[in-house]
Amino acid sequence: EADIYQTPRYLVIGTGKKITLECSQTMGHDKMYWYQQDPGMELHLIHYSYGVNSTEKGDLSSESTVSRIRTEHFPLTLESARPSHTSQYLCASSVERSGANVLTFGAGSRLTVL
Amino acid sequence: AQSVSQHNHHVILSEAASLELGCNYSYGGTVNLFWYVQYPGQHLQLLLKYFSGDPLVKGIKGFEAEFIKSKFSFNLRKPSVQWSDTAEYFCAVNEGSARQLTFGSGTQLTVLP
Numbered sequence: 684e685a686d687i688y689q690t691p692r693y694l695v696i697g698t699g700k701k702i703t704l705e706c707s708q709t710m711g712h713d714k715m716y717w718y719q720q721d722p723g724m725e726l727h728l729i730h731y732s733y734g735v736n737s738t739e740k741g742d743l744s745s746e747s748t749v750s751r752i753r754t755e756h757f758p759l760t761l762e763s764a765r766p767s768h769t770s771q772y773l774c775a776s777s778v779e780r781s782g783a784n785v786l787t788f789g790a791g792s793r794l795t796v797l
Numbered sequence: 798a799q800s801v802s803q804h805n806h807h808v809i810l811s812e813a814a815s816l817e818l819g820c821n822y823s824y825g826g827t828v829n830l831f832w833y834v835q836y837p838g839q840h841l842q843l844l845l846k847y848f849s850g851d852p853l854v855k856g857i858k859g860f861e862a863e864f865i866k867s868k869f870s871f872n873l874r875k876p877s878v879q880w881s882d883t884a885e886y887f888c889a890v891n892e893g894s895a896r897q898l899t900f901g902s903g904t905q906l907t908v909l910p
Contacts, residue, residue, distance in 0.1 A: 716897070723806060725899040741897065770891065772802065781848045783829035783891060786898060788841040 686710070689774050689789035696764055697797050704759045706774035706791045715757040715782060718773040719743060720791070726773065732757055764796040802892050803901035810878055811909050818873040818904050820862075820888030830871040832862055832899065833891040841887065847871065858882070880910045 687708040696702055708715065713734045718726040718741075728740050728741030732751040746768070757776075761768055772792045777784040800823045810816060822828060845856025852864040863871045870890060887888040888901040 718900075723902060725801070725902040726889075728897050728899075731817075731897060742899075775841075783846070784898070785843060785846065785847050786844075788833075790840050 684745050686774055687774060688786055689772075689792050691792060692790060693793050693795075695795045698763075698765055700764050702761050702764055702794070702795070704772055704774075706757045706759070706787075706789060707755050707775075708757075708776040708787075709755065710776060710787065711753065711754065711779070712776035712778050712787075714779075715751065716775045716776045716777070716786065717741075717747075717757070719745065719750060719768065720771045720773055725753065730759065735742040764794075766796045769794060769796050801829055801899050801901040803886075803888055803904050804817055805904045806902070807905045807907070809907045809909065812880055813877050814876045814908075816873070816875040816882075816906070816907070818888075820873065820901060822868050822888075822890040822899075823869065824870070824892050825869075826888065826892060829891050830862070830864060832856065832860070832871075832873050833887045833889060833900075834884050835887070835903075836884045842905070844873070859909045864867045878906075880908050882906060883908045 690705045715732045717730040720726045727743035729745040730749040766788040775786040777786045786788045804819050807810045826908045830847040833841045835841045847854045847864045860875050883886045885903045885905050887903045889898040891898050
């Protein structure tokens with residue numbers, strides 16, 4: 684079944700550690716996204732990619748980086764985690780229909796930095 | 798930059814009550830409009846979408862939304878809610894030429910049995 688997978692679902696880590704949040708999709712979508720979601724707040728776009736070797740920063744400034752070496756894989760990396768990075772990170776991919784992108788979301792990775 | 802406003806942060810209803818969740822956006826041009834729902838412990842899922850045509854769109858589980866261009870609104874409605882509708886609801890918009898979605902801050906709906 685085509686889907687979008689995120690690992691880990693939950694991560695508690697100490698300050699200064701390097702972390703990578705994995706995101707993979709089996710739907711063959713060209714476009715992929717990372718959103719940051721805090722309770723009671725809107726989802727903020729932090730990175731997106733329209734294809735292999737294409738990545739852009741989103742509306743919300745983030746110290747994280749992303750890569751897109753394969754169509755199905757869009758990992759997010761924090762070189763040195765800080766408590767301010769504590770949040771939920773949602774990965775999504777999309778297909779274009781009638782000129783608009785319809786996003787499919789993963790289950791999210793909830794990161795806590797101590 | 799466009800923005801999306803969801804004025805109700807938390808709505809509490811009894812089963813069988815009618816629901817209307819407000820969504821307003823700021824962009825004046827052609828827009829595509831979405832409502833997403835996140836049930837407890839589950840992914841964000843698409844509830845319904847409007848691209849063009851009939852401004853009254855019907856989604857899954859008896860939900861519908863009406864696009865009123867003059868009011869920059871896309872309110873979500875359901876005539877009779879169920880306990881299983883308890884979830885967080887997000888309105889999202891993208892401009893005609895943009896590829897990213899802008900989300901509202903969400904409305905937590907709690908339906909009491």
